[in-house]
Amino acid sequence: xxxxxxxxxxxxxxxxxxxxFAEDKETVAVExxxxxxxxxxxxxxxIAGESGSGKTTIARMLLGVIPPSEGEVLYAGRSIGQxxxxxxxxxxxxxxxxxxxxxxxxxxxxxVDHILTTPIEKFGLASSKSDAREQIDVALRTVGLRPEETxxxxxxxxxxxxxxxxxxxxxxxxxxxxxxxxEPVSMVDASLRATILASLHKLYREFDISFVYITxxxxxxxxxxxxxxVLYHGTVAEAGGVxxxxxxxxxxxxxxxxxxxxxxxxxxxxIEEEIEEKEVDExxxxxxxxxxxxxxxxPRCPHAMDKCxxxxxxxxxxxGRAAACFLYDEQEPVEEGNLTQLFSEK
Amino acid sequence: MSESVxxxxxxxxxxxxxVHFETRRGIARAVNEVDLTLYKGxxxxLVGESGSGKTTMILALLxxIKTPGFIAGGKAVxxxxxxxxxxxxxxxxQTRLKRVAMVPQGAMNSLNPVIRIGEQMMLTMREHGExxxxxxxxxxxxxxLEKVGLKPEAASLYPHELSGxxxxxxxxxxxxxxxxxxxxxxxxxxxxxxVVQRQIMQTLRQLQIGLDATxxxxxxxxxxxxxxxxxxxxxxxxxxxxxxTVSDIFRNPQHPYTQLLISSIPSFxxxxxxxxxxxxxxxxxxxxxxxxxxxxCPKATDACAQREPTLKEVSPGQWASCLLHEEEHDAxxx
Numbered sequence: 001x002x003x004x005x006x007x008x009x010x011x012x013x014x015x016x017x018x019x020x021f022a023e024d025k026e027t028v029a030v031e032x033x034x035x036x037x038x039x040x041x042x043x044x045x046x047i048a049g050e051s052g053s054g055k056t057t058i059a060r061m062l063l064g065v066i067p068p069s070e071g072e073v074l075y076a077g078r079s080i081g082q083x084x085x086x087x088x089x090x091x092x093x094x095x096x097x098x099x100x101x102x103x104x105x106x107x108x109x110x111x112v113d114h115i116l117t118t119p120i121e122k123f124g125l126a127s128s129k130s131d132a133r134e135q136i137d138v139a140l141r142t143v144g145l146r147p148e149e150t151x152x153x154x155x156x157x158x159x160x161x162x163x164x165x166x167x168x169x170x171x172x173x174x175x176x177x178x179x180x181x182x183e184p185v186s187m188v189d190a191s192l193r194a195t196i197l198a199s200l201h202k203l204y205r206e207f208d209i210s211f212v213y214i215t216x217x218x219x220x221x222x223x224x225x226x227x228x229x230v231l232y233h234g235t236v237a238e239a240g241g242v243x244x245x246x247x248x249x250x251x252x253x254x255x256x257x258x259x260x261x262x263x264x265x266x267x268x269x270x271i272e273e274e275i276e277e278k279e280v281d282e283x284x285x286x287x288x289x290x291x292x293x294x295x296x297x298x299p300r301c302p303h304a305m306d307k308c309x310x311x312x313x314x315x316x317x318x319x320g321r322a323a324a325c326f327l328y329d330e331q332e333p334v335e336e337g338n339l340t341q342l343f344s345e346k
Numbered sequence: 347m348s349e350s351v352x353x354x355x356x357x358x359x360x361x362x363x364x365v366h367f368e369t370r371r372g373i374a375r376a377v378n379e380v381d382l383t384l385y386k387g388x389x390x391x392l393v394g395e396s397g398s399g400k401t402t403m404i405l406a407l408l409x410x411i412k413t414p415g416f417i418a419g420g421k422a423v424x425x426x427x428x429x430x431x432x433x434x435x436x437x438x439x440q441t442r443l444k445r446v447a448m449v450p451q452g453a454m455n456s457l458n459p460v461i462r463i464g465e466q467m468m469l470t471m472r473e474h475g476e477x478x479x480x481x482x483x484x485x486x487x488x489x490x491l492e493k494v495g496l497k498p499e500a501a502s503l504y505p506h507e508l509s510g511x512x513x514x515x516x517x518x519x520x521x522x523x524x525x526x527x528x529x530x531x532x533x534x535x536x537x538x539x540x541v542v543q544r545q546i547m548q549t550l551r552q553l554q555i556g557l558d559a560t561x562x563x564x565x566x567x568x569x570x571x572x573x574x575x576x577x578x579x580x581x582x583x584x585x586x587x588x589x590x591t592v593s594d595i596f597r598n599p600q601h602p603y604t605q606l607l608i609s610s611i612p613s614f615x616x617x618x619x620x621x622x623x624x625x626x627x628x629x630x631x632x633x634x635x636x637x638x639x640x641x642x643c644p645k646a647t648d649a650c651a652q653r654e655p656t657l658k659e660v661s662p663g664q665w666a667s668c669l670l671h672e673e674e675h676d677a678x679x680x
Contacts, residue, residue, distance in 0.1 A: 050539040134442050159626055160396075176497055189395040194610050195622035216539070219569075223620065246614060260540040262547075262569035264611045266592040270573040309348065343413045 002077030004039040004177050004210070007097060009071035010335075012057050030054040030061070032071070036176055036340035039076070040206040043343070044201075047134075047240065049231035055214045058231075059182045062212065063097050072109035082083060094288025095121055098185040102164035107157035116140075118196055119173050143199040161192030168199055172207075179203070182214040186275045197224050204335040218261060222246045227343045230254050233289065233296045236314060239339045250323040253297045289304035290327050295325070303327060313337070320345045341346050354385035355562050356425060357527060363420035363487075365399070365406050365433075365584075367630075368413075374630035376402040376415065378584035381657060383462055384528065387558045389551070391575030391592070393566060394606075399584035400564045404530040405564075406431070408448055409438045422526075423628075431590045443474045447526035449518050449550070451533045456517060457505040463516050464488070464501025471523055493556075495549050501664040511542035515549065522553055529554065533565045547574055572596055580604050582629045583638040586657065590664035599668040602645045637669065645670060 005031045012030040033054075037043060050053040055238045060066045061073055064080045075091045078288065083091060090095045099105060104116060116136045119125065126132035137147045142204050143165040155163060164184060171179055185193040203209045215221050221228055221242060230251065238251035263269050285299040295301070298308035307326045314337050317329035321332045322342055334342050365377035373465050379400045396399040404586055405411050407422055407430060422430040424445065433441060450456040462627065467487045476483065488498045494515040505513055514534060521529060527678055535543035551574065554561045571578055571592070578595040580588045580603065586649070588601040599605045606623045625642030627633060634641050640650035649669055657667045 050541070138607070162626065190568065191395060191607060191610055191623035192623070194612065194620040197612075198620035198622065201618060201620065222614055223612050223617055243617070251587070256541055262349045262544070262573040264569045264572045264596065264608075266572045266596050268573065270544065272547060273615060275548065329435065 001037055002074070003036045003340075004076065005037040005070075006074040006077075007035045007036055007058070007071070007344035008074065010061055010073060011070040012054070012061060012066070013069045017115065023223055028234055028289075028292070029067075031059040032337060033058060033236065034071075034336060034338045035066070035229070036338065037210050037212070037253065038340070041205060041226065042210045042213045044213065044225045045343075046168060046213045046215060046225040046228040047216055047231065048218055048221050050216055050227055052233065053231040054234040055216075055231055056182055057234075059097075059180050059212065059214045062180055071116065074293070078314075085321060089123075093174045094177045096174060096176040096179045096242050098164075098171055098179060098181040098184045100186055102160050102167060102187065103155070103166055107164065108155055109152075110154075112153055112155055112158065112163075115166060116151075117168050117169060123174060125173065135173060137245075139172045140166070142172060142202070143169045144195060145169065159192070161188050161196060164188055164196055165199060168203075171255060176209060178210045178212065180212045180214070183216070184213075185220060186215070186217065188333070193220065195234050218246060226337075229339060230257070233294055236324055236337070236339070237287065237297065238291065238321070238323045238325075239342060240309055240315075240318070241343070244318065244321055250317040250321070250328065251297075252301050252303050252325075254326075256300075302341065314342075316342070356383050356386060357386045358384045358422055358430075359423055360422045361386070361420060363403065363406060363422065364418040365402050365415060367410055367415045369631065373586050374631060375404060376590045377631060377634070380584075380586045380591065381422070382579060382582075382586060383564060386560060387555075389554060389561045389563065389572040389574055389576045391563045391578045392562060393564065393568065393571055394581035397583075397630065398581040400581050401532055401552075402584075403581075404448070404532060405563055406564060407528075407530060408442065408446060409433065440475070443470070443521070443524040443526060445526055446530065447521040449514075449521045449529060449531040449534045452537060453536055454510065454513055454537075457474040457513060459505050460652070462502055463508070463663050467501075467516075467520050467523060470520055474524055486523070489520075489555070490523055491516070492555060493522070494519045494572060495545070508539055509542075511546060514538060514546055516557070518546070518553065519666070522559075523559060525557055525559075529559050529561045531561060531563045533567075534563075535570070536565065536567070537602055538585060543570070550574075563584075566646050568596075568607070580607065583633060584630065585638060585667065587639065587668070588664075588666045589657070594661070594664045598661075598664075600660045600664060600671060601639075601668050602643045602670075603639050604666075606644075615652060637667075 010033050014027045014029055016025050024255055025081060047055050047058055061068050067081055111310040116122045118133040120132045126135055140147045140150055145165050158241055159218045169298035185196050188196060189215060204211055225242050227234055228245050232253050238254045249258050280299050288294050288296045288299050294307040294310060296311050298304045312324045313327050314324045315333055317323040317331060320342060360382045363380040365376055367374040367376055406417055411417055412419045417431055464484060464487045468483045471483055487501055491500050496515050535546050573594050578592050579586050582603050585631060588604045599608050610621045610623055628638055636651040636653055637655050640646040654667045655663045655667045655672055658671055660666050660671045
């Protein structure tokens with residue numbers, strides 16, 4: 001059986017016109033990225049990174065919203081740029097998206113019911129009105145909402161957390177195999193975050209739906225996912241099981257990220273401890289972003305060596321995990337940079 | 347609540363602060379009878395969900411509440427007797443930056459995009475009554491930029507030439523340019539990456555200690571509060587429901603809302619264990635009777651729907667507004 005969704009060496013370059021007097025500018029948002037989502041075994045993978053790391057660009061390519069500049073995204077073995085009408089239809093049903101902003105996805109003039117009845121109509125999911133209502137009720141209850149308190153209302157009458165749960169219920173109606181969730185809880189209050197993450201986790205555990213969870217927040221990534229890919233400026237810095245990567249980060253960038261998180265435990269030295277700030281040479285930092293001939297983190301890295309001026313492959317720094325860092329160059333590199341292959345070895 | 351904390355002197359005594367918003371459907375009490383004393387040189391963290399009134403409260407202290415909102419009552423008295431809420435427009439202008447300054451949430455929206463950083467800081471200083479030659483003021487600007495970790499060259503750059511973190515540093519430099527006693531910081535790092543966040547918060551702390559200023563940090567990131575604040579206040583529905591030292595709030599919370607909030611914080615300790623706060627946030631236009639939290643509170647009794655609790659000292663330096671503690675209080679008193 002071909003994998004459900006497969007990103008093969010995808011790369012995305014955005015070019016912007018420099019205007020009348022400047023040269024056109026090219027920004028590489030994502031370098032070589034390869035990931036497979038199996039059809040038969042559900043997985044929960046986090047793609048984590050800071051702003052500008054390319055995480056949302058990857059999500060949009062996986063969803064077929066934007067085409068990759070190089071490489072391809074395949075759905076059930078077929079490039080999604082070349083799907084026939086009926087294949088596209090099943091792709092649109094199997095792979096669902098949940099976006100960051102639970103306010104923007106609604107049309108304020110329609111009751112929230114609209115967002116739930118539309119997919120049922122478009123995909124012909126229900127045999128009758130009562131069947132449709134039944135399906136909506138089940139989906140809402142699954143994400144912890146009471147239908148009688150939710151339906152018939154306008155978006156502005158619901159909280160951000162409720163709205164986000166309705167978008168999850170909408171995705172659920174289509175019985176998808178994969179949900180790509182781009183920062184689904186970053187605009188939701190802390191007290192509701194847990195409830196929404198619990199809904200996602202439940203869909204994975206009980207309904208065997210795979211997830212690609214895109215976030216900047218390593219704490220929630222740790223809570224929900226099995227595997228994690230840490231991006232740095234469009235490149236994969238580290239990948240592996242979430243427990244191993246968070247508890248024992250290998251890549252110097254992942255280490256810096258994790259040390260920077262303020263832990264909810266008063267009395268740690270987070271605020272006092274001097275950060276070893278390396279004087280970053282602006283020209284070498286700019287050079288590391290040009291093309292991909294060196295480690296992009298090297299200009300900021302406390303461990304930078306001469307070797308780092310070449311491009312580091314993903315070395316197998318441990319069982320089922322890898323880091324794109326020459327500190328681990330005694331290990332074998334990951335074939336083809338395929339992360340799924342790696343995750344399955346744990 | 348005016349005895350000193352850690353032998354510190356009170357700086358600002360807020361009492362009975364009320365901020366209301368007039369809407370077509372009635373009055374919303376965004377800040378509801380808040381009493382709070384801030385001490386000299388302390389870092390105080392104010393936490394709450396969106397709509398809890400935390401930002402409105404600091405806007406009130408800056409006298410920046412705009413219609414349909416208005417300050418409906420209360421006082422905010424400085425140690426010299428000045429009531430921030432009773433000042434006229436000119437006095438307010440004299441107070442801003444000199445006594446009270448603000449570090450905004452979105453640094454990108456608070457700098458003028460067409461004026462160089464140094465120039466706008468200088469204009470700000472002039473506007474607030476600083477006299478002196480251009481060179482003299484510029485030298486002070488450069489000194490301020492260095493204090494916040496920016497190079498002197500940043501003075502001649504436009505805001506778009508700075509990264510998000512550098513812009514926030516420039517905003518901090520501007521906020522401290524006239525040595526304020528009280529710095530109000532509204533989620534100053536929520537738009538920044540974690541690595542930069544840590545650098546900025548460390549800088550803010552060093553400056554705060556250097557100036558012996560009081561920082562009132564508003565936000566909802568409990569991790570950040572745990573690391574930055576010395577005392578923490580929890581707001582719910584416009585009310586201050588608990589105040590205490592950072593270790594009391596995190597290790598021994600007394601209000602049921604605080605308890606749920608603390609246990610809902612995700613950590614690296616447990617996986618797949620999600621604890622939220624049940625129920626939905628209240629509507630300020632249609633608040634419940636009695637304690638505002640009672641519809642969501644697992645410990646609520648019948649009395650909670652009848653009687654409104656007030657802040658009571660439950661242990662030295664820790665205050666909670668909950669009938670559970672009032673009963674204990676009454677029992678020990680009688």
